[in-house]
Amino acid sequence: MHKIILIIKREYLTRVRKKSFLVMTILGPLLMAAIVIVPVYMATRGNEMKTVAVIDQTGLFYEKFKDTDNIKFHYLLSDIGSAKTNFRKSGDYALLFIPKTEVSIPTNAILYGESNVSINIISYIRNVMTKQVEDMKLEAKLKDLQTDKKNPLNVEDILRSVKTVIDVNTIKITDEGKEEKSYTEISMVLGMFAGILIYFFIFMFGSQVMRGVIEEKTNRIIEVIISSVKPFELMMGKIVGVGMVGLTQFLLWVILTFGIVTVATSTFTGAGIKHHTATQNIMQNAAKYNPDNLTVPDSTTMKKGQNEGVNEVLEALSSVNFPVMIGAFIFFFLFGYLMYGSLFAAIGGAVDSEADTQQFMLPITVPLILSMVMAQFFIQDPSGHIAFWFSVFPLTSPVAMMIRIPFGVPYWEVALSMGMLVLTFLGTTWMAAKIYRTGILMYGKKVSYKELWKWLRY
Amino acid sequence: MDIFSALNISKQFSGHLALDRVNIAIPEGSIFGLLGPNGAGKTTMIRIINQIIAPDEGQLFFNGRKLQPNDIYTIGYLPEERGLYKKMTVGEQAMYLAQLKGLSKQEAHKRLVYWFEKFEMRSWWNKKVEELSKGMQQKVQFLITIIHEPKLLIFDEPFSGFDPINASMLKDEIIAQKDKGATVIFSTHNMASVEELCDHIALINNARVVLDGPVRDIKKAYKTNTFEIAYNNYHGSLETILPSGFIIIKEWNDHELRMANVRIPADDTPNKLISALLPSVVLHSFIELIPSMNDIFIRVVTEKNSEPILQT
Numbered sequence: 001m002h003k004i005i006l007i008i009k010r011e012y013l014t015r016v017r018k019k020s021f022l023v024m025t026i027l028g029p030l031l032m033a034a035i036v037i038v039p040v041y042m043a044t045r046g047n048e049m050k051t052v053a054v055i056d057q058t059g060l061f062y063e064k065f066k067d068t069d070n071i072k073f074h075y076l077l078s079d080i081g082s083a084k085t086n087f088r089k090s091g092d093y094a095l096l097f098i099p100k101t102e103v104s105i106p107t108n109a110i111l112y113g114e115s116n117v118s119i120n121i122i123s124y125i126r127n128v129m130t131k132q133v134e135d136m137k138l139e140a141k142l143k144d145l146q147t148d149k150k151n152p153l154n155v156e157d158i159l160r161s162v163k164t165v166i167d168v169n170t171i172k173i174t175d176e177g178k179e180e181k182s183y184t185e186i187s188m189v190l191g192m193f194a195g196i197l198i199y200f201f202i203f204m205f206g207s208q209v210m211r212g213v214i215e216e217k218t219n220r221i222i223e224v225i226i227s228s229v230k231p232f233e234l235m236m237g238k239i240v241g242v243g244m245v246g247l248t249q250f251l252l253w254v255i256l257t258f259g260i261v262t263v264a265t266s267t268f269t270g271a272g273i274k275h276h277t278a279t280q281n282i283m284q285n286a287a288k289y290n291p292d293n294l295t296v297p298d299s300t301t302m303k304k305g306q307n308e309g310v311n312e313v314l315e316a317l318s319s320v321n322f323p324v325m326i327g328a329f330i331f332f333f334l335f336g337y338l339m340y341g342s343l344f345a346a347i348g349g350a351v352d353s354e355a356d357t358q359q360f361m362l363p364i365t366v367p368l369i370l371s372m373v374m375a376q377f378f379i380q381d382p383s384g385h386i387a388f389w390f391s392v393f394p395l396t397s398p399v400a401m402m403i404r405i406p407f408g409v410p411y412w413e414v415a416l417s418m419g420m421l422v423l424t425f426l427g428t429t430w431m432a433a434k435i436y437r438t439g440i441l442m443y444g445k446k447v448s449y450k451e452l453w454k455w456l457r458y
Numbered sequence: 459m460d461i462f463s464a465l466n467i468s469k470q471f472s473g474h475l476a477l478d479r480v481n482i483a484i485p486e487g488s489i490f491g492l493l494g495p496n497g498a499g500k501t502t503m504i505r506i507i508n509q510i511i512a513p514d515e516g517q518l519f520f521n522g523r524k525l526q527p528n529d530i531y532t533i534g535y536l537p538e539e540r541g542l543y544k545k546m547t548v549g550e551q552a553m554y555l556a557q558l559k560g561l562s563k564q565e566a567h568k569r570l571v572y573w574f575e576k577f578e579m580r581s582w583w584n585k586k587v588e589e590l591s592k593g594m595q596q597k598v599q600f601l602i603t604i605i606h607e608p609k610l611l612i613f614d615e616p617f618s619g620f621d622p623i624n625a626s627m628l629k630d631e632i633i634a635q636k637d638k639g640a641t642v643i644f645s646t647h648n649m650a651s652v653e654e655l656c657d658h659i660a661l662i663n664n665a666r667v668v669l670d671g672p673v674r675d676i677k678k679a680y681k682t683n684t685f686e687i688a689y690n691n692y693h694g695s696l697e698t699i700l701p702s703g704f705i706i707i708k709e710w711n712d713h714e715l716r717m718a719n720v721r722i723p724a725d726d727t728p729n730k731l732i733s734a735l736l737p738s739v740v741l742h743s744f745i746e747l748i749p750s751m752n753d754i755f756i757r758v759v760t761e762k763n764s765e766p767i768l769q770t
Contacts, residue, residue: 227535
């Protein structure tokens with residue numbers, strides 16, 4: 001046990017001290033921060049005026065959508081069918097349709113657009129609708145309370161009963177007049193991003209393991225080392241050491257990215273971001289009805305104009321459950337990496353040089369690449385069959401599951417996927433250890449699949 | 459006493475028999491030559507001793523009891539295929555490998571400083587291995603092999619790639635280790651170094667031990683009672699003056715001297731040959747022809763292919 005720690009330490013330290021690690025650690029967050037900051041920055045520019053037509057069958061939102069610096073709303077009285085047919089001619093950027101609901105409170109809306117509608121607009125619409133619906137609910141609640149004075153006013157209860165989630169579905173109207181569901185939601189961006197990141201991490205650190213093994217073979221140090229440690233200890237030490245480098249890099253990226261984003265956005269908005277929260281709204285409104293029973297926190301008025309765009313993006317981001325995302329990422333990265341890492345280690349052990357790895361790399365890279373290629377299907381139907389099977393099959397699950405998680409995945413599916421992954425990791429490690437053990441002592445021999453099969457059965 | 463012994467060791471690699479019921483006994487404090495042509499199974503045997511691979515059959519004893527995993531801490535191994543991490547510094551690497559051999563950090567550092575001083579390598583500590591010459595790297599490798607003061611040292615082709623100066627330094631150091639009480643297993647093709655260093659050998663051919671025992675005894679066994687004589691002042695054939703049973707193998711001229719190789723019957727002494735010669739010739743030299751290890755090696759491997767001919 002003591003020796004495997006020595007090995008992990010060496011693998012870790014030699015890599016972390018490399019210049020390339022430092023460069024990646026700095027470039028990564030810059031890139032990721034750019035992904036967050038650029039839309040925020042674009043939002044603050046707002047040079048292009050977009051018009052959104054509104055058909056409000058409920059009549060509740062009339063005049064509630066206030067024009068901002070870059071969004072202009074106008075209300076249509078026509079029916080939705082003709083509005084859709086005329087949409088392309090109208091020159092409007094998007095068409096918002098709030099259908100009439102049987103129960104009095106509407107909770108969803110459909111947003112038609114020619115291309116993918118920008119997140120800013122979606123989240124602005126959602127915010128306005130949420131606020132309006134919550135105000136209405138609150139008003140009703142407070143009226144009830146006024147007529148029935150006996151009940152003491154409990155802010156917690158009110159907040160809970162008032163809380164509203166509004167669905168804004170976006171549908172793309174194509175040139176042929178067909179309709180397609182489009183996905184510009186933050187969950188899609190995030191899912192793709194996490195999927196790409198995990199794909200990239202598994203590849204990058206998996207091949208580092210492979211190169212490390214090949215290095216030990218070509219250096220001819222391998223026999224010196226395995227005369228003091230077991231081949232399995234050396235292999236696992238290397239895999240774990242490199243994996244810890246990956247985790248370190250990831251955590252540094254997360255911390256630095258949050259740092260950069262915070263600094264960058266606060267410079268955009270000057271005095272910092274004041275979140276316009278539903279809670280403050282409710283407090284203000286509640287105070288109107290019952291000023292004696294309620295203490296109102298200092299309400300911060302939202303900065304008008306530019307900052308709205310910024311806040312919308314940030315609010316959309318804050319709706320994401322980052323602890324769950326990061327936790328899932330770490331799990332799927334770790335076990336996905338461990339599984340692939342052991343396979344990469346086996347390849348490294350079986351060959352003499354990196355040039356010989358091609359034939360063995362193929363079966364390993366195909367599932368990984370396939371899970372990236374299929375990404376759009378997972379996004380189109382995150383709970384469909386394709387998405388399900390890909391996120392349960394261990395060789396594709398790390399990427400597929402990360403893409404699905406922002407959309408919400410049932411716990412049992414996540415548990416199944418995790419279980420399968422851990423089991424497969426144990427299986428591949430056992431297999432890899434056998435191939436590795438034999439392969440590292442072989443020199444100058446072109447190894448075939450048949451040969452590997454023999455090694456497995458020694 | 460034998461520090462290490464192997465009983466009936468067999469090892470098979472996918473249909474190919476690498477070792478076939480091999481028996482080896484290595485006396486404590488000896489320098490033991492493990493000889494054999496390429497592919498005979500030497501490296502497999504050495505890897506089994508180092509517990510890098512396990513034998514299919516047979517038993518291994520170390521220090522009078524069964525070989526145990528922890529015994530690797532008392533074995534030092536310099537493989538034929540040896541190298542170092544190119545990008546690591548010499549000191550760091552030596553520390554790492556010494557600790558893998560079970561030394562504590564403090565102890566490893568203390569001993570390394572001593573040896574670096576002794577081998578005049580102090581200035582290399584912070585250098586990367588790739589900055590060292592091949593000879594320097596080999597010094598580092600040797601040092602790492604002996605740093606944990608093993609009782610059993612195994613050198614697989616230790617002299618390959620060494621220049622004469624380093625080779626001689628290495629030889630002295632191997633002898634010094636032996637004098638300190640270590641046992642040395644020494645695998646090589648270089649028969650000159652076997653003559654010089656080994657007191658015991660085992661010759662492996664085609665997966666079997668075909669010859670083993672003390673070098674002295676083996677040489678004795680391979681002696682043919684042949685003597686080389688140099689003489690002059692006699693111009694006839696020696697045949698006429700030799701007693702019956704004495705066979706002249708060859709005769710030739712070497713400058714002003716006449717030379718001959720004569721084999722005497724097993725129950726006769728060289729004195730009889732000398733007394734037969736003295737009345738007629740002026741004798742210049744008289745040497746018993748003892749076969750070199752090189753001759754024995756070639757003879758055993760080529761003539762009696764894989765048949766055990768002598769087990770002492």
